[in-house]
Amino acid sequence: MLINANRSTSITLTSNWIYVAKLGKVKYLDISRARQLFPMLRTHVYLNNASTSPCPTPVRSAMAEAMEKWTTDAHVYESWMDNLQETKALFSELIGAKKEEIAGITNTSTGLSIVANMLPYKKGSNVVINDMEFPANTYPWLNLKRRGVEVRVVKNVGGRIRLKDLEEAVDDHTAALSISHVEFSNGFRNDLKAISEIVHRHGATFVVDAIQSAGALEIDVRRQGVDFLATSFHKWLLGPEGTGFLYVREELIDEFDPWATGWLAVENPEDFDSMNLNFSKTAQKFETGTHNLLGYVGAKAALEIFHDIGMSDVERRILDLSGRLLEELEGLKVDIVTTKEERYRSGIVNFKVPEVDRVLEGLARRNIVVSKRTGGIRVSPHFFNVEDELQQLCRAVKELSE
Numbered sequence: 001m002l003i004n005a006n007r008s009t010s011i012t013l014t015s016n017w018i019y020v021a022k023l024g025k026v027k028y029l030d031i032s033r034a035r036q037l038f039p040m041l042r043t044h045v046y047l048n049n050a051s052t053s054p055c056p057t058p059v060r061s062a063m064a065e066a067m068e069k070w071t072t073d074a075h076v077y078e079s080w081m082d083n084l085q086e087t088k089a090l091f092s093e094l095i096g097a098k099k100e101e102i103a104g105i106t107n108t109s110t111g112l113s114i115v116a117n118m119l120p121y122k123k124g125s126n127v128v129i130n131d132m133e134f135p136a137n138t139y140p141w142l143n144l145k146r147r148g149v150e151v152r153v154v155k156n157v158g159g160r161i162r163l164k165d166l167e168e169a170v171d172d173h174t175a176a177l178s179i180s181h182v183e184f185s186n187g188f189r190n191d192l193k194a195i196s197e198i199v200h201r202h203g204a205t206f207v208v209d210a211i212q213s214a215g216a217l218e219i220d221v222r223r224q225g226v227d228f229l230a231t232s233f234h235k236w237l238l239g240p241e242g243t244g245f246l247y248v249r250e251e252l253i254d255e256f257d258p259w260a261t262g263w264l265a266v267e268n269p270e271d272f273d274s275m276n277l278n279f280s281k282t283a284q285k286f287e288t289g290t291h292n293l294l295g296y297v298g299a300k301a302a303l304e305i306f307h308d309i310g311m312s313d314v315e316r317r318i319l320d321l322s323g324r325l326l327e328e329l330e331g332l333k334v335d336i337v338t339t340k341e342e343r344y345r346s347g348i349v350n351f352k353v354p355e356v357d358r359v360l361e362g363l364a365r366r367n368i369v370v371s372k373r374t375g376g377i378r379v380s381p382h383f384f385n386v387e388d389e390l391q392q393l394c395r396a397v398k399e400l401s402e
């Protein structure tokens, strides 16, 4: 267990402990023990969770055990199918949804493509995206141009997507607005609830790419008015590649039909003689065929870590670390691209330095793992990172920039 209750009464964050007051009790996340779950941290300052996360040992063990079972157990498939259902349940709890609203998908792009392709478009229909989206949430919508759909691209202003610009772009002919909860490059956090109100006022569908927030920030799809949400596991959610989920608001399951289908999409997938296409009443309707079941074994083990710690504590820790990093960067000669305004912040910080490639090479030589996005250095700490690592990064950037 990473959590112990009733340990102390102080509420503070240091590099080793996080104390959180909850329901009158105090619990703490033992960061030193949490770090033991990530062997990679012994050799690397890993600050690249917006790209892919290091594999936690419970994920490795669960998958290794499943691999072993695969070689000996003739019925391993059944237990893996049960595991998928359990993984859906854990994920649905994490985002304030029901298990029946979750479909298994291989990645975010697929989830967004499923949605883009099944919405009804009429002559004159438009969809709204913006110019800060990752291609996973751009191409599925641009692909609709061939069908005569107008794609409206809202321009960012100083790295922000402004509500008033979205409001101007959406009208009664808008079929959907699709946006990232957190923008991949500078970490700008979009206000999902406020955007959903704009979208729904015009009867349009609200679609969210949550890959940069799921596992980092709290999500509540009901409260935030989300209609569809897609994510994969390999970033903040600490799971394997090739596993993901699509949330479909339950009222929409019956309303939309999938553009691609397969044997798993129906009410009774084991009725192999059926010649009737009876779609499932759950979001399984949007699945096709065999899943990456071994991957979901890892995904479930990863979700258990988040449930153990609690998503609000994970978010608090990540925002604290990214906030500290912003403060540290203030003292350096760098151009901070990410906003410092609390409500728009996330786990991603981006800053620009002269000769960025030379600085990145120097960081890589020091085993400090970050990435380059839109010409800047993107840093993305997770709950297991500590302030000392942020300071190491800043010292290295200072030395390399001199």
Ligand SMILES: Cc1ncc(COP(=O)(O)O)c(C=O)c1O
Pocket: 106, 107, 108, 109, 110, 133, 134, 136, 137, 180, 182, 183, 184, 209, 211, 212, 231, 232, 244
């Ligand atoms: C915002 C965003 N969406 C989607 C993806 C990836 O999508 P997929 O899960 O399809 O690989 C990324 C990063 O790789 C991303 O940053």
